[in-house]
Amino acid sequence: GSDHKSRSRAPSYLTFDEIGGQDRAKRELQEALDFLIRYEDIQRLGIRPLKGILLTGPPGTGKTLMAKAAAHYTNSIFMAASGSEFVEMYVGVGASRIRDLFKAARAQAVKENKNSAIVFIDEIDVIGGKRDGGQHREYDQTLNQLLTEMDGIHTTETPRVLIMAATNRKEMLDPALLRPGRFDRHIEVDLPDKKGRVHILNIHAKNKPLAPEANLESIAQETFHFSGAQLESVMNEAAIYAMRDESENIQQRHLSLAVDKVMLGEKTDRESTK
Numbered sequence: 432g433s434d435h436k437s438r439s440r441a442p443s444y445l446t447f448d449e450i451g452g453q454d455r456a457k458r459e460l461q462e463a464l465d466f467l468i469r470y471e472d473i474q475r476l477g478i479r480p481l482k483g484i485l486l487t488g489p490p491g492t493g494k495t496l497m498a499k500a501a502a503h504y505t506n507s508i509f510m511a512a513s514g515s516e517f518v519e520m521y522v523g524v525g526a527s528r529i530r531d532l533f534k535a536a537r538a539q540a541v542k543e544n545k546n547s548a549i550v551f552i553d554e555i556d557v558i559g560g561k562r563d564g565g566q567h568r569e570y571d572q573t574l575n576q577l578l579t580e581m582d583g584i585h586t587t588e589t590p591r592v593l594i595m596a597a598t599n600r601k602e603m604l605d606p607a608l609l610r611p612g613r614f615d616r617h618i619e620v621d622l623p624d625k626k627g628r629v630h631i632l633n634i635h636a637k638n639k640p641l642a643p644e645a646n647l648e649s650i651a652q653e654t655f656h657f658s659g660a661q662l663e664s665v666m667n668e669a670a671i672y673a674m675r676d677e678s679e680n681i682q683q684r685h686l687s688l689a690v691d692k693v694m695l696g697e698k699t700d701r702e703s704t705k
């Protein structure tokens with residue numbers, strides 16, 4: 432429908448190299464994908480196909496990036512949606528949107544001459560929360576439709592569809608989603624450690640003029656508990672401070688100010704939502 436404008440249909444050029452830290456998560460995901468693309472062996476040995484990969488972890492840690500990189504890695508088309516897009520007042524609308532999403536993904540793969548499609552559903556908990564037997568019939572239908580789509584995926588069909596989903600509330604999910612043959616592979620995408628933070632800062636410093644004295648190591652040291660998204664903000668805010676200063680490059684004090692700003696910004700956000 433016309434309300435799917437926000438959906439990303441662009442080919443994915445993002446690679447795993449552009450994701451900082453997350454070494455373990457990247458390795459686990461690549462292993463799963465390597466296995467996935469051995470279609471012939473999988474069929475020959477009668478292995479149950481991998482249909483769903485669940486990415487779990489706090490907001491802004493790179494779950495969407497992982498799904499995009501997975502599409503690039505497997506030469507699949509990438510189609511993204513968010514759980515909240517399927518929440519509608521009228522019973523059945525969410526379910527038909529799910530149907531449309533999978534149809535569109537298959538059609539796009541055919542159009543681009545690709546063998547596979549990755550459908551990424553962010554905030555899966557919005558539609559995949561535990562069913563409560565009648566209270567929220569609309570949500571139930573949407574979830575049931577998703578389960579139907581998953582159950583309908585066969586190894587022999589082309590294009591092959593892999594569903595990736597992200598949540599930061601895995602414990603809220605309906606157990607039916609986690610059963611074998613559905614989202615049975617879980618990958619944790621956690622907050623980065625210090626080494627990961629250095630890596631992420633470097634990735635986002637690539638297109639920016641850093642002063643020779645700027646020390647991203649020490650910025651990583653100060654940003655314990657920052658997500659990748661927050662670290663990206665730090666680099667961006669630092670560049671803005673440099674511009675305000677009419678400075679030709681980003682200096683250590685711009686970076687420090689940016690750390691404070693992002694830290695403070697988060698705090699006020701949290702307070703205002705309470």
Ligand code: ATP
Nearest residue numbers: 449450451490491492493494495496631659660663
């Ligand atoms: P949410 O759950 O809130 O949707 P997410 O885990 O999907 O978050 P992304 O959307 O992948 O997070 O990340 C948001 C942005 O933050 C990215 O576009 C990127 O700029 C930056 N970012 C997050 N994690 C990383 C990372 N590991 N490496 C590099 N950049 C990152």
